[in-house]
Amino acid sequence: MGLTAGSTGLNAVDREKPKEEPGGRAVALAGNPNVGKSTVFNALTGMNQHTGNWPGKTVAVARGRIQLEGESCQLVDLPGTYSLMAHSAEEEVARDFICFSGAGAVVVVCDATCLERGLGLALQTQEITPRMAVCINLMDEAAKKGIELDLALLEKRLGAPVTGASARQGRGLDALMDRVAGVLGDGGPEPEPVRYPPAVEKALDLLLPAVAPALKGKLSPRWVCLRLLEGDPVLMGTLEGFLGGDIRREAQVALALEQAGALLRREGFDRDTLEDAVAKALMQRAEEVCRGAVTCRDEGAAEHSRRLDRILTGKWTGIPVMLLLLAVVFWLTITGANYPSQLLTAAFAWIEGRLAEFFVWIQAPEWLSGALVEGVWRVLAWVVAVMLPPMAIFFPLFTLLEDFGYLPRVAFNLDHCFRRADACGKQALTMAMGFGCNAAGVAGCRIIDSPRERLIAILTNNFVPCNGRFPTLIAILTMFFTAGAVGVWASVAPALLLTAVILLGVAMTFWMSRLLSRTVLRGVPSSFTLELPPYRRPQIGKVLVRSVLDRTLFVLGRAAAVAAPAGLVIWIMANTRVGGETLLALCAAFLDPFARWLGMDGVILLAFILGFPANEIVVPIIIMAYLSAGSLAELESLAQLRELLKANGWTWLTAVCTLLFSLLHWPCSTTCLTIRKETGSAGWTAAAFLLPTAVGMTVCFLLTLTARLLGLG
Amino acid sequence: MNRSISLNTLQEGQSARVERIASRSAMRRRLQDIGLTSGTAVTCLGRSPFGDPAAFCIRGAVIALRDEDSRDVIVSPS
Numbered sequence: 028m029g030l031t032a033g034s035t036g037l038n039a040v041d042r043e044k045p046k047e048e049p050g051g052r053a054v055a056l057a058g059n060p061n062v063g064k065s066t067v068f069n070a071l072t073g074m075n076q077h078t079g080n081w082p083g084k085t086v087a088v089a090r091g092r093i094q095l096e097g098e099s100c101q102l103v104d105l106p107g108t109y110s111l112m113a114h115s116a117e118e119e120v121a122r123d124f125i126c127f128s129g130a131g132a133v134v135v136v137c138d139a140t141c142l143e144r145g146l147g148l149a150l151q152t153q154e155i156t157p158r159m160a161v162c163i164n165l166m167d168e169a170a171k172k173g174i175e176l177d178l179a180l181l182e183k184r185l186g187a188p189v190t191g192a193s194a195r196q197g198r199g200l201d202a203l204m205d206r207v208a209g210v211l212g213d214g215g216p217e218p219e220p221v222r223y224p225p226a227v228e229k230a231l232d233l234l235l236p237a238v239a240p241a242l243k244g245k246l247s248p249r250w251v252c253l254r255l256l257e258g259d260p261v262l263m264g265t266l267e268g269f270l271g272g273d274i275r276r277e278a279q280v281a282l283a284l285e286q287a288g289a290l291l292r293r294e295g296f297d298r299d300t301l302e303d304a305v306a307k308a309l310m311q312r313a314e315e316v317c318r319g320a321v322t323c324r325d326e327g328a329a330e331h332s333r334r335l336d337r338i339l340t341g342k343w344t345g346i347p348v349m350l351l352l353l354a355v356v357f358w359l360t361i362t363g364a365n366y367p368s369q370l371l372t373a374a375f376a377w378i379e380g381r382l383a384e385f386f387v388w389i390q391a392p393e394w395l396s397g398a399l400v401e402g403v404w405r406v407l408a409w410v411v412a413v414m415l416p417p418m419a420i421f422f423p424l425f426t427l428l429e430d431f432g433y434l435p436r437v438a439f440n441l442d443h444c445f446r447r448a449d450a451c452g453k454q455a456l457t458m459a460m461g462f463g464c465n466a467a468g469v470a471g472c473r474i475i476d477s478p479r480e481r482l483i484a485i486l487t488n489n490f491v492p493c494n495g496r497f498p499t500l501i502a503i504l505t506m507f508f509t510a511g512a513v514g515v516w517a518s519v520a521p522a523l524l525l526t527a528v529i530l531l532g533v534a535m536t537f538w539m540s541r542l543l544s545r546t547v548l549r550g551v552p553s554s555f556t557l558e559l560p561p562y563r564r565p566q567i568g569k570v571l572v573r574s575v576l577d578r579t580l581f582v583l584g585r586a587a588a589v590a591a592p593a594g595l596v597i598w599i600m601a602n603t604r605v606g607g608e609t610l611l612a613l614c615a616a617f618l619d620p621f622a623r624w625l626g627m628d629g630v631i632l633l634a635f636i637l638g639f640p641a642n643e644i645v646v647p648i649i650i651m652a653y654l655s656a657g658s659l660a661e662l663e664s665l666a667q668l669r670e671l672l673k674a675n676g677w678t679w680l681t682a683v684c685t686l687l688f689s690l691l692h693w694p695c696s697t698t699c700l701t702i703r704k705e706t707g708s709a710g711w712t713a714a715a716f717l718l719p720t721a722v723g724m725t726v727c728f729l730l731t732l733t734a735r736l737l738g739l740g
Numbered sequence: 741m742n743r744s745i746s747l748n749t750l751q752e753g754q755s756a757r758v759e760r761i762a763s764r765s766a767m768r769r770r771l772q773d774i775g776l777t778s779g780t781a782v783t784c785l786g787r788s789p790f791g792d793p794a795a796f797c798i799r800g801a802v803i804a805l806r807d808e809d810s811r812d813v814i815v816s817p818s
Contacts, residue, residue: 439793554809
C-alpha cells in the first residue's frame, strides 16, 4: 500500500523526477518490477521504504544515502521497469535517470527465479553505461525452487560484476557494495556489445563515425545510434535538450542517418520490425548468458504456488475465498478492536474528568478549560480510542496478505469486471491501496499505463473507504444495526455488514468506471499485463513492527494533528454566540433543510464539511455539536453515544444515510491535493470531488424519499 | 510441425512456442518487454474465475494476459 509518511504526507503531492547528484556519486537501483529492489534499497540505506509482494509498488523515486569505501553516496531506487525502451512513464523516468543524470553507477537487480528477463534489462543498461553491476536477488527462493546459478560464469559472460543476494535475509549485500565501489572507481573493460542482425549492424557502422564525435563522450555512441535509427520522438526531444541541440541536424549525421535508413528499408526493416529485431537480439543474448549457468534441478518446485493459485484464483473458489478473506479480516478487526476501544474510551473519559478538576483547581477561566477539555481533548480522545484499535489490527492483517502475494490475485480475479467497465485490472491494486489511504491510492494509479484508465482509477478511488472512514462505518454499524444481536451473530453481523458496505463501494467503482468510460473518458481498454509473483511466507514479526510503527502510528499522528486544532475550532464555533445562537447551531440550521432531504441533519452535513481535512474527525464533530446543544452526557461507551444520537433525532434512516454518505462523498484535502498533482488539472480534481459527492447525495436522497413515501422514515 | 494457434486458445497445462506477434499496437512492445519474443516457450497455467484473463508462465514468471491481447500471439503447441 505504500502507506508511509512519504506517501501520504505532504510529500505525496511533491514528488519529482530524480535529481542529479553533484560529482556523479549517485548509484541507481534499476530492475524489473517486484524483484525486491525496495528490499535491497532498505537493507543498504537502513531506511524503511515500504515493500510488498506485488509489482509496481514503488511508484515514486526514493533516495537514500549509503557509505561506499568511507564516502557518502546517494542511492536512488528507480521504479521497476521491464525495459528501457520507454513504453511507459516509469520506464522513461528510469531511462532518463540512467542516461542523462550522470549516475555514477547502476545496479540492476534481477530475480534469480526468472533471470533471463532481468538480464534483458541489464544488457540494455550496459549499452548505455559500462558502470553497471548486477545483483541477483531472491537466491533463497531460487534455491527452494531447485534453481542453481553459476555466478562466476554469468559474470564472465556478461563482462560486469555479478553478485548473489537474499535481501530479505540481508545476505549478500556487503559483497554487492564492494563490487559497486569497484564499478564506481573505474568502469572496467568495455563489455562485449549485443550483436544485432547484419543489416542493423551495417546501419550502425554507417552511423557510428558521424555520431560519435557529436556526442563529445557524453553518451554511449552505439546506444545513441540505435535510438536514432528507431527515431522515438520523445527520446529525440530529451536528447536534444541534453546535448543542447538536435544532432540529426548536423550535416554528417543527417547524411549518415539518411544512408543507414535507406539501407534498412532495402533490407525490409521498418520501425516496428527494427524494434522487434532489437528486442529479440537482447533476449537471445540473455538466453546465451544463462545457458548452462542457470540450471533447474527440480521442475516441480513451483507447484506450491500453482496449487494455491488453483484455490485462490479458481473458477469456483476464487471469488468466494476473496469475499471470505475480506469478511474475516473485518471480523477480526471489529471483534478485536471492541474491547480495547471500550477500555480506551473509559480511560480517556476518566482522564477528562481529572483534567476538568485540575482546571477548576488552578482556577482557570471557564472558556480555557472548555476549549481545552471539551474541545481539544475530547476530539483527540475519540480519534485515538476509536481509530487506534481497528487500525492496529487491520493494517497488520492487510500487510500480511500483501506480503504473502495475494493482492495481484485480487486484480487477476477481478480484471474481468474492470474490462467490462473498459478499465484496467490493476485498478484493483490501487483500490486496495485506497483501503489504507486514498491519497496513496491515487498516487498508486501510476501503475496503470493508459492515461484514460489511470484517470478512471483516480476519479473512482474515493469509493473505497480509507482507514479514516472505517471507524466511522464500524461505529455506526455496531450502534444501530447489531446492538440487539446475541451470541455468535453479535460478533459476525458487523463484519458482514461492513463487508456489504465495502462491496457497495466496489460496485460503485465498477458502475462509475463504466459510466466514465461511456461518457467523458471514452475509449477502448488498453493492453494489460499483470505479473503474479510467487507466494512468499510473510515475515510476520517484521510486518507487525512495520505496520504498527510506519502505518498505524503515522496515520494516527496525522489524524491527531488535524483533530486537535479542529476540536478547538469546533468548540469555539459551539460557544460563540451571535444573536443568542451559537455559530455552530447557525451553520447547522442553515444546512439543515438541505441535509434533511438527504436523510441527515444540519449537524451531520456540517461535520462532513468540517471533516474535509481528515475524515477521522467527522464523528467527534457530530458528538461535540450535539453535546454543546445541552444534553451533557458523559460518553464512556458506544451505548451512551447511541443514546446521545437518538436523543438528537437519529433514526435507522439517519444512520444508513450517514453511513452511505461517509462512503460516498468528497475526498479529503490531502487526496484532493494528490489528485491535483497527479492529473495536473484543476478540472479533473473538481470532477474527482464532485463525482462521489453527486453519487452520495443522489443515493441518500433516493433512499430518504423512498423511506418517507413508504412511511418508514 | 504443429499447426499455429492463438495463445488465448491454449488449454490449461498446455505449452507452446511463440511464432510471432500479430498486433502492431503498444501491446507488441509490452509483450516483447516481458520476454515474449519469437521462439519463447509459454505454458498456460489457468484462467481467472470469470474465464478471462489467463495466467501464463513466461521465462519463469507468471503473467496474466487478457484474451483480446493474447489472441494476437501466434504460437505452435508442443
